[in-house]
Amino acid sequence: MTSNQSSPENTPESIAPATLDIEQLVTTDAPFPIVGIAASAGGLEAFTELLSHLPIDTGMAFVLIQHLDPNHKSLLTQILARQTQMRVCEAQDGMAVEPNQVYVIPPNTKMVLSKGVLRLSPREKIYGKYMPGDAFFTSLAIDRGHQAIAVVLSGGDGDGSLGIKAIKAAGGMTFAQCQDTAKFDSMPNTAVATGNVDFVLTPEKIAEELTNYSRNPPIICSVPLTIVEESPAHEDVLATIFGVLKSTTGVDFTHYKRTTIARRIQRRMVLYKLESLDAYAQYLRENSAEVKALYEEILIHVTSFFRDSEVFNKLKKLVFPTITENKSAKVPIRIWVAGCSTGEEVYSIAICLLEFLSDRVIPPPIQIFATDISEGAICKARSGVYLENQMVDVSPERRTRFFIPQEGGSYRISKAVRELCVFARQDLGSDPPFSKIDESFHYRLGIAWLGVLL
Known part of the structure; x- marks a missing residue:
């Protein structure tokens, strides 16, 4: 149900800004x-x-x-x-x-x-x-x-x-x-x-x-937070907060990782100098903008192009050969990226697949379905426009081939790549998955699983 995240084991000296655990x-x-x-x-x-x-x-x-x-x-x-x-x-x-x-x-x-x-x-x-x-x-x-x-x-x-x-x-x-x-x-x-x-x-x-x-005391607090303690009072207030979130956004966070929820709520409490969970719940009820802000903050959008290069190399060496073996040029390759965030991972997969198929005289059609619970993230993904510092892991060759420079130093994904990708909002916690899934390849790209469909 969350947006794209990452869990590579890197040192601070080498890690890119988006590759965070x-x-x-x-x-x-x-x-x-x-x-x-x-x-x-x-x-x-x-x-x-x-x-x-x-x-x-x-x-x-x-x-x-x-x-x-x-x-x-x-x-x-x-x-x-x-x-x-x-x-x-x-x-x-x-x-x-x-x-x-x-x-x-x-x-x-x-x-x-x-x-x-x-x-x-x-x-x-x-x-x-x-x-x-x-x-x-x-x-x-x-x-x-x-x-x-x-x-x-x-x-x-x-x-x-x-x-x-x-x-x-x-x-x-x-x-x-x-x-x-x-x-x-x-x-x-x-x-x-x-x-x-x-x-x-x-x-x-x-x-x-x-x-x-x-x-402010909350900044000094360390885990475990008081708001994740299993007490009837805290649970009642959290239930109220979850209810407000669900009624406004349509998303049920009841079973979301409690420590993550606690950190996000605590951060919002510090912002508004609120000292109790009850006070924050009341603030939520009275301020619809804060409900949206909390919702967006819980959905952590952390992603990047070609994050974890070893995984993308394995896609080319192991996954793509398997799904294209004995496939007719008329039968499309259909890929689903769940939790696609702002689209970097989706376009990275599309680029790798185009590179893999580049030596074929008649390559099969490609359909990549990308979903995320955040409408804001989906809108950014659909636009396909990225700032210079979001392109740090895109090689000069790929920039030239798959991106179009824009005024102000940004880059837009090329039409050839964009037309392969269909973006849609989906809540993995409640919405049905894509049907006719033949096989799922458990190569973890963030938390998004690559599903291969017929």
């Missing part, structure tokens, strides 16, 4: 929150204002990811040290992160967080772009889970938007600088456009909200 994230317990702050052009002013309004005792650590000139020594550490009484230092490889301190990324460096320790490596470009914010945010999501916080400030590109999605999937909190105060608004606006930003504020207000957040 959601179950790992929602159970991560960390000793204190870490705030990752990303910026590019205009970031110095925004960093300065943010830090100058932060108290020195939030119990949080702050890691600044600024796009720096790789050929010049950075003075950012010295400049920012004048704005706060917290200790400000340039990060070093192997440095343990401590609360109430500020860490600044060095020039020409990629930095990630692993087990509370900063790991530095030479910076790398992804198809001509440097995305240190995405890299750090993703590692932060894995390392801190619900105690990960991301802030995107002024900048002239889209860095941080994929990492923001990772933080949100982990149950963390996300901020972006408002357009009116950002010297360059492309970076925060791209983050906001993902739909995964909780607060869009001035740097001063972000500092104020971070301070309030640090003082």
Whole structure:
């Protein structure tokens, strides 16, 4: 019933922003929150204002990811040290992160967080772009889970938007600088456009909200959460919440993984500074927009193109030969991708299948059915348009062959691929499956199972 997720075993140094183990994230317990702050052009002013309004005792650590000139020594550490009484230092490889301190990324460096320790490596470009914010945010999501916080400030590109999605999937909190105060608004606006930003504020207000957040008891809570305790009172309130969700969205979350539900509800409670489950249930009853927000947050949309390359290689080597063996050129290959999220996985399968069939004189017709419970995710999948930083795992050859560049740096899936795919909303928990399934291949692509139909 959930949207696309992932469970590969990767290290933070190598993992892409969308390849996250959601179950790992929602159970991560960390000793204190870490705030990752990303910026590019205009970031110095925004960093300065943010830090100058932060108290020195939030119990949080702050890691600044600024796009720096790789050929010049950075003075950012010295400049920012004048704005706060917290200790400000340039990060070093192997440095343990401590609360109430500020860490600044060095020039020409990629930095990630692993087990509370900063790991530095030479910076790398992804198809001509440097995305240190995405890299750090993703590692932060894995390392801190619900105690990960991301802030995107002024900048002239889209860095941080994929990492923001990772933080949100982990149950963390996300901020972006408002357009009116950002010297360059492309970076925060791209983050906001993902739909995964909780607060869009001035740097001063972000500092104020971070301070309030640090003082709020739920952020300090660790699992097991009180709202997953099996008490009659909690169960009654949860039943009310599930009832409101079902009456509004038509989806029954009663048997959804309780810990995941708890984390999502707890996060919403923190947002509105609600201290009891009863108060949140009442807030839901009175605010239809919050019902939709909770619904979308439970359906974690985490996916990417060609996630887990080994699986896609096995599709070509094992699955596709099996389903096309002795198949007439007139009989279509019919594939079902359940829990397709925003479509990256669907188009990846279509591309692999087209590549596999490319040497056939008369290839069979292809029909790929893709379903998801989220109408919003389906709409994005149907559009087939993806930002530059969503294309990091698409090779230059595949970009040229299967995608069409758009204004603003995005890419649209080619008509030849799009016409193979039919997208539809489906609730796997209640709607019937596709009929006439001949065989199911249990190659896990996220949680979406590939069903092969006649």
